[in-house]
Amino acid sequence: MVVLTRAVLGYAKKIPRKFRREGLIDSLRLHVTGGTGGSGLPAYGGLGGAGGNVYVVAEEKATLQKVKNQLKHVALKAGTGGDSSKKGLIGMPGKDLTITVPTGITIFDDSRIKLGELNKENTKLMIAKGGLGGCEQTGFCGLKGESRTVVLDLQLLADVGLIGFPNAGKSTFLNAVSKARPKIANYPFTTLRPQLGTIDYKDYRQITVADLPGLIEGAHINKGMGHKFLKHIERTKLLLFIVDIQGCQISLKHDHRSCLETVLLLNREIELYKPDLLERPSMIIVNKMDTTGANEIYEEIKPKLENLRKFLSEFDESIQPKRVLEFDDILTASLKLNKADEITEIKTKIRHIIDKYEEQKVTENTEKLEEQLYNKLKRQSKQYAPTLI
Numbered sequence: 001m002v003v004l005t006r007a008v009l010g011y012a013k014k015i016p017r018k019f020r021r022e023g024l025i026d027s028l029r030l031h032v033t034g035g036t037g038g039s040g041l042p043a044y045g046g047l048g049g050a051g052g053n054v055y056v057v058a059e060e061k062a063t064l065q066k067v068k069n070q071l072k073h074v075a076l077k078a079g080t081g082g083d084s085s086k087k088g089l090i091g092m093p094g095k096d097l098t099i100t101v102p103t104g105i106t107i108f109d110d111s112r113i114k115l116g117e118l119n120k121e122n123t124k125l126m127i128a129k130g131g132l133g134g135c136e137q138t139g140f141c142g143l144k145g146e147s148r149t150v151v152l153d154l155q156l157l158a159d160v161g162l163i164g165f166p167n168a169g170k171s172t173f174l175n176a177v178s179k180a181r182p183k184i185a186n187y188p189f190t191t192l193r194p195q196l197g198t199i200d201y202k203d204y205r206q207i208t209v210a211d212l213p214g215l216i217e218g219a220h221i222n223k224g225m226g227h228k229f230l231k232h233i234e235r236t237k238l239l240l241f242i243v244d245i246q247g248c249q250i251s252l253k254h255d256h257r258s259c260l261e262t263v264l265l266l267n268r269e270i271e272l273y274k275p276d277l278l279e280r281p282s283m284i285i286v287n288k289m290d291t292t293g294a295n296e297i298y299e300e301i302k303p304k305l306e307n308l309r310k311f312l313s314e315f316d317e318s319i320q321p322k323r324v325l326e327f328d329d330i331l332t333a334s335l336k337l338n339k340a341d342e343i344t345e346i347k348t349k350i351r352h353i354i355d356k357y358e359e360q361k362v363t364e365n366t367e368k369l370e371e372q373l374y375n376k377l378k379r380q381s382k383q384y385a386p387t388l389i
């Protein structure tokens with residue numbers, strides 16, 4: 001009987017744990033210590049070697065999951081500096097400890113003060129300094145290394161960020177456009193952690209997409225999954241909103257929100273998180289067009305989606321954002337049906353918008369550079385050219 005109960009309970013325990021673990025780890029706390037300095041040799045004025053430093057270095061292929069697995073049982077301390085001896089008066093420096101982390105990491109200390117960012121492959125940051133080797137000032141004793149807790153915070157470096165209420169079809173979208181196979185199910189909060197996928201084009205161009213857990217009204221006061229995953233859209237080039245044409249009702253306790261209301265609520269949540277993000281290029285896919293009455297609803301809301309500001313007053317003040325989204329493109333789809341022409345059109349539009357804005361950025365930068373160069377030349381010519389009297 002006991003065995004049976006154990007077996008049943010053990011089985012019941014395992015499912016949710018496995019379920020929770022899916023997806024990616026985007027934050028990790030580590031306690032690191034710099035190496036202790038080596039002892040000096042007072043009789044000969046010998047200096048102890050400095051303790052090793054702890055570094056984090058970025059590598060594209062690394063993941064925080066790997067870091068966590070590898071370092072779970074390891075004390076993260078750099079090597080101790082060598083002692084000074086008669087044979088070698090200056091002690092050898094301690095061995096540095098290098099932790100490989102993924103690119104896109106921001107490092108904070110325990111009080112959320114930013115220590116640095118690693119956005120490019122092979123960039124390196126020291127997170128704990130080794131102690132000074134023994135010398136006259138330290139009474140020839142080696143000093144202890146810096147010991148601190150750091151938080152490695154990963155922001156995905158995806159080109160496109162998917163934003164929508166739960167159950168809108170974000171994971172269905174990622175499934176349709178990439179080889180990623182996120183979990184798709186007919187209940188809210190199927191996606192618990194961000195997932196990455198890549199859209200491959202025929203000319204080998206690749207665009208990365210981040211599928212994020214659903215956002216709901218009140219996310220700013222930590223409702224649902226809160227705002228914590230919105231950090232992943234901060235570095236994306238395009239915000240891709242996916243909404244259900246039928247709107248959304250998360251549970252019986254929540255009000256039913258129409259499609260347009262969900263758009264405004266998403267707009268408001270992003271505004272409350274970081275209003276500047278609303279300036280980012282954006283596109284919206286109105287999904288589930290295969291459901292009953294979808295076309296009629298769309299006919300009614302289309303002009304409003306095209307000009308949200310104009311129709312804002314029709315909605316309750318509590319859901320009105322101050323700054324309103326202006327979509328670069330509005331598309332309809334039945335993502336579940338995975339229609340080839342629909343998916344191709346979406347992929348093309350995504351690429352088109354990203355390229356348009358990237359080109360604009362390059363032109364702006366070139367213009368800025370030209371202006372700087374012109375001003376520099378003007379200054380120089382004033383300095384060296386003969387002055388007219």
Ligand SMILES: Nc1nc2c(ncn2[C@@H]2O[C@H](COP(=O)(O)OP(=O)(O)OP(=O)(O)O)[C@@H](O)[C@H]2O)c(=O)[nH]1
Pocket residue numbers: 164165166167168169170171172173183184185186187188189190191192212213214215287288289290291333334335336337
């Ligand atoms: N009828 C219909 N159902 C769809 C369509 N697209 C997605 N669905 C269904 O909607 C449900 C939710 O889809 P998901 O892709 O898991 O939604 P999600 O936005 O990722 O949801 P969360 O991960 O909970 O935020 C699933 O049952 C899908 O099969 C569609 O075009 N038409």
Ligand SMILES: [Mg+2]
Pocket residue numbers: 170171172182183184190191211
């Ligand atoms: Mg999902």
